[in-house]
Amino acid sequence: MHEALAGQVLTRGELRHPRLSTLDLAGRGVREVRPAGKHLLIRFDDGQTLHSHLRMDGAWHLYSPGARWRRPAHQVRAVLGTAERVAVGFNLHDLRWLPTSAESRLVGHLGPDLLAPEWGDEHAAEAVRRLTADPDRELGLALLDQTVMAGVGNLYKTEVCFLLGRSPWTPVAEVDAAQAVRLCRELLLRNAWHPEQSTTKSLRRGTQHWVYGRRTCLRCGGPVRRGAQGDGVEARVAYHCPNCQP
Template identity: 90%
Template structure:
């Protein structure tokens, strides 16, 4: 599809959904899933991924936005966006986030008190934006394993931590949950062999079934 001549007036992320809104009342919707990405390049720069992964290129005289491995890519009227994102919970990076958003996220998180914390945090209909890395690290900061029932955690603190970690990393490519950017110190337990806090051996397991199965990590000492 040729979009030449159209102007982009807003780009809005909602969880892993990206809404690129054009001045003619249409939206280009993409979903990153596990391996999708948008890269920004100068026109003469070499792309960091192979060309066969490209599904979209948006360009101006001075910059290119290149979409790689965009498994979901749709062109639709902006007023119809709710068809694709209406099922999502409160967006943790919503610039208008306030007490009502937080209360709704808490309500959805605690709707099933017997649900495993890790699975509830990954449910985009509860809150939009938490991926597997943040789920793992939020569980660590709460001092509970990902298999802890939601009933046993402070739901308000869980929501607050999710938003805090996402905001902290919103404007740089590194995903640090420790406030450190030095290699090997960016995460407490995710992808680690030993806990960054106490040095205990990190346990690695799988949570969820089938397509929802995710590798997860926890420290048995810090997360009883």
Template identity: 85%
Template sequence: MLTRGELRHPRLSTLDLVGRSVRAVRPVGKHLLIRFDDDHTLHNHLRMDGAWHLYSPGARWRRPAHQVRAVLATAERVAVGFNLHDLAWLPTSAESRLVGHLGPDVLDPEWGAEHEAEAVRRLTADPGREIGRALLDQSVLAGVGNLYQTEVCFLLGRSPWTPVAEVDAVRAVRLCRELLLRNAWHPEQSTTTSLRRGTEHWVYGRRTCLRCGGPVSRGCLGSGLESRVAYHCHHCQP
């Protein structure tokens, strides 16, 4: 049961959450759904800079107070939401209004064969589309960001500009889930299984390929506001 529950948001500042209990927390891509025992949900979107931290009562927060958008506390723990975007309070039954357009979430705890098959179906719906752009499309597969699509393309042995038709779509989906699951419970993002500085990624953010030592090229994937920096190794990703 919450002993403190404040939301620092113009539309929700008068909502008092004290006395309510959180019954579930479900991520859907960068959306986070916090479900309460009164059949309501607190929705927030992390975007690029949002984060939730867990503290012991009385512990010093690691980010400045002006970034705080939510404080949810029990007698044992304090959850602080920093730089949260698009905060909304809605009936749990209406969650699909906000996340119903998204593809299967790779971190869904109920993930199974049906989720994988649906993700593969969405991924291959446009065979001529670049695999990098398809993996970044949240309506195809929710939760895959630029770092992970870059590293998945590397592990597939294909550049991000390769048409989907030339890629093993099942393996692509499985790699996305494998890499995100591997990093789900710690802040470091390693796609190589190594957490040693400078060896966490194969090509993302690197000048040389961790596998072959060859040069890593930087390019642009997509255009306009949706453009992303893409990395690839010419030797390992022909």
């Protein structure tokens, strides 16, 4: 998105969202596009930001002008076009227009962004500090908490727990927190530039994950157990191999 839009002036800027339907972004210059965990911030030259969050079913696609869209038009919530590229946002339930200076209202609560270009030792140390702040908390819940570190979803939570050799219900105090942070960043970076989410370094179908979505463990072949973790809207399916993750 940054490579396609940054430094360009929009020739088309439609927002098909109830709160923003009268706002036309055509003629505005895009300064940069930055992710913040699961949030996306499109910053404009005039000091405004278009914020979106994909939730579970949203997506941004990039097309050449005139190309056929891969999802139905009734799902479109944003169309941002330049002379050479068109960015189309589908099912963007959370779409907001605000001053760039006020972005902290939406993302200020997030922990260190695991994919931040400026990531360094101080970011890793802060993520470890936040992860270990409640040593009795279940590891799976702590990894999903975006205020601890931003970017981990249920798939990566599941696979990081596997690579640590502990179940998602293990107390945080019983794992190496620094290693957990390193694994989270490593897996996200490994998959940042392709749509497949492989945690095993294999892109071959059926071998991309150790236990997530599987019936048998890719490592030992034993049965994978699944159960609910978390309550209410935070509840997620948790997978683990009892043999590899005591």
